[in-house]
Amino acid sequence: MAARSEARTAMSDSLRRWVADGLLALVLLVIGIGGTGPAGEGQDRPVTAFTYVLVVIVALSLVVRRRWPLVTLGIAAAGTSLYLVLQYPYGPILLAFMVATYTAARHLPLKPAAIAAGIALVVLSVHTFTDGNIEGLVPGAAWVVVPFAVGVTVRLSREAAARTRDDLARQYADEERLRVAQEVHDVVGHGLSAINMQAEIALHLLDKRPEQAEAALTAISRTSREALDELRVTLALVRRTREGETRAATAGLARLDDLVARMSETGVPVTVEVTGERRDLPAVIDLAAYRVVQESLTNVLRHAGAATATVRLTYLPKEVSVEVLDTGRGVPGAPGGGHGLVGMRERVAALGGEFTAGPAESGGFRVYATLPLP
Incomplete structure (x- = not known):
């Protein structure tokens, strides 16, 4: 009975995580589709059908963000980098990328998370060299560093809370x-x-x-x-x-x-x-x-x-x-x-x-x- 109860609880928790991540991906997808066009008009940059394809791919990768955080970060980094190399407008797609970076820092040990974030930063910085805009390297780094720092802080605080609970138990x-x-x-x-x-x-x-x-x-x-x-x-x-x-x-x-x-x-x-x-x-x-x-x-x-x-x-x-x-x-x-x-x-x-x-x-x-x- 106890084993079945634990199994039901685990399945319920897993289902809740899938639903929560699906809703998050859907919200960012709606924001991306609705906000990319106006961003292109405001920045005088092209917005094509392929622009929305990249927005959809990066947003939907968040559905599996907690199950496969490295896969999610890889897809988000590659899609966002290609998006910027093609000189599409800076827009909501960066929100999805930042969520993917946060997830890797939050759910992975510090060393692999740092390596993955460093690779993502390099991939994301490709557009600064293709555009010849090296000055954009520093603000571009903030899209990785900030969510990474937040994710690590949350993970460490929750681990400390878990240790405290274990010590009290x-x-x-x-x-x-x-x-x-x-x-x-x-x-x-x-x-x-x-x-x-x-x-x-x-x-x-x-x-x-x-x-x-x-x-x-x-x-x-x-x-x-x-x-x-x-x-x-x-x-x-x-x-x-x-x-x-x-x-x-x-x-x-x-x-x-x-x-x-x-x-x-x-x-x-x-x-x-x-x-x-x-x-x-x-x-x-x-x-x-x-x-x-x-x-x-x-x-x-x-x-x-x-x-x-x-x-x-x-x-x-x-x-x-x-x-x-x-x-x-x-x-x-x-x-x-x-x-x-x-x-x-x-x-x-x-x-x-x-x-x-x-x-x-x-x-x-x-x-x-x-x-x-x-």
Whole structure:
């Protein structure tokens, strides 16, 4: 389906180009036929049937100007040069020649376009020698130089615009990959850390207290199921599934209680303190705040040792702040020593917020983020 759609688009673009070039040729043909006679009368130069034949040939060559620009320029240069050698009047035929020169400069690489334009200039200048009017060489050169310069300028500007679009597309793709990697890191990292801790508890209690080991295994099953569900949601969002299929399951502060419960099951007590009126946040802010809490608690689980954690949410009119404070070892490089702190900082910065992380004054480690509200 995609291939057929691309083929139809290409055919449609090609047809539009043919129609546009045909209309341009027709307009210049009408101008040439209508303007050559008056030009001959004004310059007191002959106008014969062959004059119009040359005008028609040069104008109609523009029909294939974008498909075969060199052929078009060759026909236009030869026809216009013969037209001037026969001392026909300077007239609309020169417009068609200038369009052919512009087309070669616009659609060909610089070197072949310059060579073709130079040859066209030599061919066009033949009449100045046959007439003995060398002074006409300079104004005659303008008929080539001006459209050539315009064509090269247009081509370079469009190539620069295309490169800019490609760079932006690559930048967007890179940012999207980083975003997906961060989401997967947050989801999988937290889930595996909780599962690992619960598995160690189960192994430790299996012989002595099997009933508690069973509870730990049950928690492992629930945690793994929730992590898989959240991972599926994340991947579904990346695949651009319908909004109704994913919105309800998207991570946010509404799921903070589930996160705290999972942490408590691993032996890390978590206290949540809320200041201000709790309210619905924009989806991107809600997700970022939840991920900061999730990753911070994951770091507590991994690095803080025997510790408790406190999560403080502050709702203000223009911002929401998240603070996670633990009572663990508080080694600066330990929590989030991998990509955790970097990912949180980048996530918050992308939303125009501020992020700090480091040892707390009372011991332990502190993560603090503010997220501005629109």
